[in-house]
Amino acid sequence: MSEYLEVNRAMWDERADAHAASPDYAVERLAADPALLSDVVRFDVPRLGPVTGLRGVHLQCHIGTDTLSLARLGARMTGLDFSAPALAQARALAERAGADIDFVQADAYEALSVLPAHAFDLVYTGIGALCWLPSVSRWASVVAGLLAPGGRLFLREGHPMLWSLADPDPSGRLVVELPYFERDEPTRWDEPGSYVATEHEFVHTKSVEWNHGIGEVVSALVAEGLQITGLVEHDSVPWDAFPGFMRPVGGGEFQLTDRPWRLPHTYTLQAVAP
Known part of the structure; x- marks a missing residue:
């Protein structure tokens, strides 16, 4: 196992239980209310369109809240993640919710070693996933x-412009400090907390990330023969990316308080296999 997988897996393994317990993931509400969708999936329902009967796979599914939401919209879902504790939480949530979802453990790059090739009508990758992958x-x-002929990719992700910014200075000024383009050398972090409300004191605080520019994502998909069918940039993001400098705008989304039109916060991309 390469160094980045060891570091990142340890970090995500430790956070699975804390994330499941945090109100930000709404696990208890999702288990209790069969009509409830995660904020992330609900945001993109107008772009997602009908998924009833589609065989879908959610790559890097974490604790399965978005996977469950897609199943509630009618897709026959499989979730894949490299963290055993995260998948344990995902399976527990699905069982409590009465949802028939398969969860499989593997690194995203090894998905085809544990899942059938060209068998899925929908490949879903949720927000905050691509940054953990070097290529x-x-x-x-x-x-x-993974995509069957005519199948589609649905991706919503943090915008690489957002990822390239340092935390605002006291005046709120935004500074491009981190890579926008994919680089061989990752960005390394050592941070004690998490992006959700939790009082847990974490031991594994290091992580390794990469940014991927919009052009790099689009070009990589086109090089594999996929046709881009949609690309929308958004002025909101489903977490408080810059505490003290963002405001909630409903639906679990946040945007810059000062002139949010300066910055694309997230994007949604769709592509179809030939």
Whole structure:
């Protein structure tokens, strides 16, 4: 196992239980209310369109809240993640919710070693996933290998422009400090907390990330023969990316308080296999 997988897996393994317990993931509400969708999936329902009867796979599914939401919209879902504790939480949520979802453990790059090739009508990748992968081209190859003919990719992700910014200075000024383009050398972090409300004191605080520019994501998918059918940039993001400088705008979304039109916060991309 390469160094980045060891570091990131340890970090995500420790956070699974804390995330499941945090009100930000709404696990208790999702288990109790069969009509409830995660904020992330609900945001993109107008773009997602009908998924009833589609065989779908959610790559990097974490604790399965978005996977469950897609199943509630009618898709026959499989969730894949590299963290055993995260999948344990995902399976527990699905069982409590009465949802028939398969969860499989593997790194995203190894998906085709545990899942059938060209068997899925929908490949879904949720927000905050691509930054953990060093090569977007390898990811695109996996997506193409999983999609059935005519199947589609649905991706909502943090915008690489957002990822390239340092935390605002006291005046709120935004500074481009981090890579926008994919680089061999990752960005390394050592942070004690998490992006959800939790009082847990974490031991595994290090992580390793990469940014991937919009052009790099699009080009990687096109190189695999996929046709881009949609690309929308949004002025909101489903977490408080810059505490003290963002405001909630409803539906679990946040945007910059000061001139949010300066910055694309997230994007939704769709592509179809030939």
